[in-house]
Amino acid sequence: MSVIMVKDLEKRYGNMKAVDKISFTVEEGQIFSLLGPNGAGKTTTVEILEGLRKRDGGDIEVLGEDPEKFSAEAKRKMAIVFQETALFENLTVLETLKFFRRTYGGSVDLYEILEELGLLEKKRTLVRYLSGGQKRRLALATILTHDPKLVFLDEPTTGLDPAARRKIWEIILRLKSEGKTIFLTTHYMEEAQFLSDVVCIMDRGKIVEMGSPEEIIKRSGLKSVVKAKIDGKEITLETDEPEKSVKELIEKGAEEINIRKPNLEDVFLHLTGRELRD
Ligand SMILES: Nc1ncnc2c1ncn2[C@@H]1O[C@H](COP(=O)(O)OP(=O)(O)OP(=O)(O)O)[C@@H](O)[C@H]1O
Ligand SMILES: [Mg+2]
Numbered sequence: 001m002s003v004i005m006v007k008d009l010e011k012r013y014g015n016m017k018a019v020d021k022i023s024f025t026v027e028e029g030q031i032f033s034l035l036g037p038n039g040a041g042k043t044t045t046v047e048i049l050e051g052l053r054k055r056d057g058g059d060i061e062v063l064g065e066d067p068e069k070f071s072a073e074a075k076r077k078m079a080i081v082f083q084e085t086a087l088f089e090n091l092t093v094l095e096t097l098k099f100f101r102r103t104y105g106g107s108v109d110l111y112e113i114l115e116e117l118g119l120l121e122k123k124r125t126l127v128r129y130l131s132g133g134q135k136r137r138l139a140l141a142t143i144l145t146h147d148p149k150l151v152f153l154d155e156p157t158t159g160l161d162p163a164a165r166r167k168i169w170e171i172i173l174r175l176k177s178e179g180k181t182i183f184l185t186t187h188y189m190e191e192a193q194f195l196s197d198v199v200c201i202m203d204r205g206k207i208v209e210m211g212s213p214e215e216i217i218k219r220s221g222l223k224s225v226v227k228a229k230i231d232g233k234e235i236t237l238e239t240d241e242p243e244k245s246v247k248e249l250i251e252k253g254a255e256e257i258n259i260r261k262p263n264l265e266d267v268f269l270h271l272t273g274r275e276l277r278d
Contacts, residue, residue: 001028003063003150003181004049010057011044011205018044020205021058026198031172031182033192036202037272042185043083045202046154049183050080063150076104079148081139083155083185089128093119093138096127097145104146113144117167132159140168143175150181157191169195189265199264203272213264220270222262228254 004026011019019041026032034042047053049060051067060067063074087096097110114120117137122130130138136159143151153172157165165188172182172195186192192199193213200210209216224242228235228249235254239245242259249257 002026002061003028003030004032004183005061006045006049006058007060008058009045009048009055009060011041011048011053012056017205019048019055022202022205022207023058024200024207024210026181026183028181029176029179030197031176031184031195032198032200033184033186033196034200034202035186035189035192035268038276040202040272041205042202043154046152046183046185050078050152051075076146077149078152079143079146079150080152081143081154081156083158087127087135087138087142090126092124092126093130094123096138097141100142101145104148106146108145110145113141116144116171117141118164133161133164136160137164137168140171144171148180150183151175153182153184155185155187157186157188165191189263189268193264201268201271208271209267216267217262217264220262220267222266222270224262225260226257227260228257230254 002025006025007023008021009019009023010017010021022045034045036042044053048055049062049067051070054068063077065071065074088099091099093114094110097113101108101110111120114123117140119134119137119141122134127135127138140156157168160168169191176182184195196213198210199213199216201208211219223238223240226237226239226242226245226249230249230252237245242261246257246259
């Protein structure tokens with residue numbers, strides 16, 4: 001079943017086409033990642049799907065409804081973590097979670113959530129005194145206070161330390177194992193490669209590639225790089241069949257053999273370029 005269906009979605013700001021006729025679907029239980037350089041149109045797309053911005057063209061269904069006319073029931077089935085955290089600065093951490101639990105009518109143990117996200121010691125601290133990473137974790141904690149079917153995460157791990165990032169990955173995979181659908185945007189290619197069932201790469205408002213990380217890497221035609229030393233001399237090979245090259249190199253007596261396979265980051269840079277975007 002498709003949880004999100006997007007057909008020819010368009011959004012303009014003045015003359016600029018921020019989203020230029022994009023189409024995709026997200027199936028139930030998938031982790032779908034939207035990738036793209038700064039300004040590609042990711043947040044615009046996500047916020048249209050969340051019902052927070054109006055579109056200029058195209059058809060969309062999210063949980064079977066048009067986001068511009070979401071019912072209260074559809075809204076209750078969704079959880080959103082924004083790119084810029086929108087939390088109440090004057091509530092404490094615990095009060096924030098209580099507020100979300102009450103809003104959505106959940107009955108979860110908030111202390112368990114605080115513990116899991118390493119915020120237990122901060123439970124009586126006002127949100128305004130939290131560090132950037134702690135705020136981010138609290139924003140993520142809010143989605144655990146109820147039982148959404150669809151979770152939107154706009155750059156959930158930006159600014160988090162490595163341990164916190166791994167924790168968030170673990171939580172995202174757990175939500176998936178519970179059958180929830182996750183719509184993610186991220187600038188961390190390792191994160192997208194590790195988590196996603198489907199990756200969609202946007203650039204300048206258009207989709208430039210879509211598929212599973214493995215498919216996309218394969219389709220890119222990028223080669224593996226094999227480095228080795230033969231008789232003390234360093235050699236570098238580009239190949240589609242690194243294992244075969246390694247075998248041949250071993251037969252030639254090569255040492256210090258090192259393989260680097262193309263990853264999602266290589267494909268991303270290959271497709272969207274290395275120059276900065278304004
Ligand atoms: N409310 C707005 N008014 C005018 N232009 C906007 C508005 N919101 C976004 N834009 C422009 O639309 C384009 C897409 O912005 P968007 O925030 O969707 O990008 P993004 O892919 O989320 O980027 P980032 O990776 O930096 O978060 C940008 O050029 C941005 O300047
Ligand atoms: Mg954005």
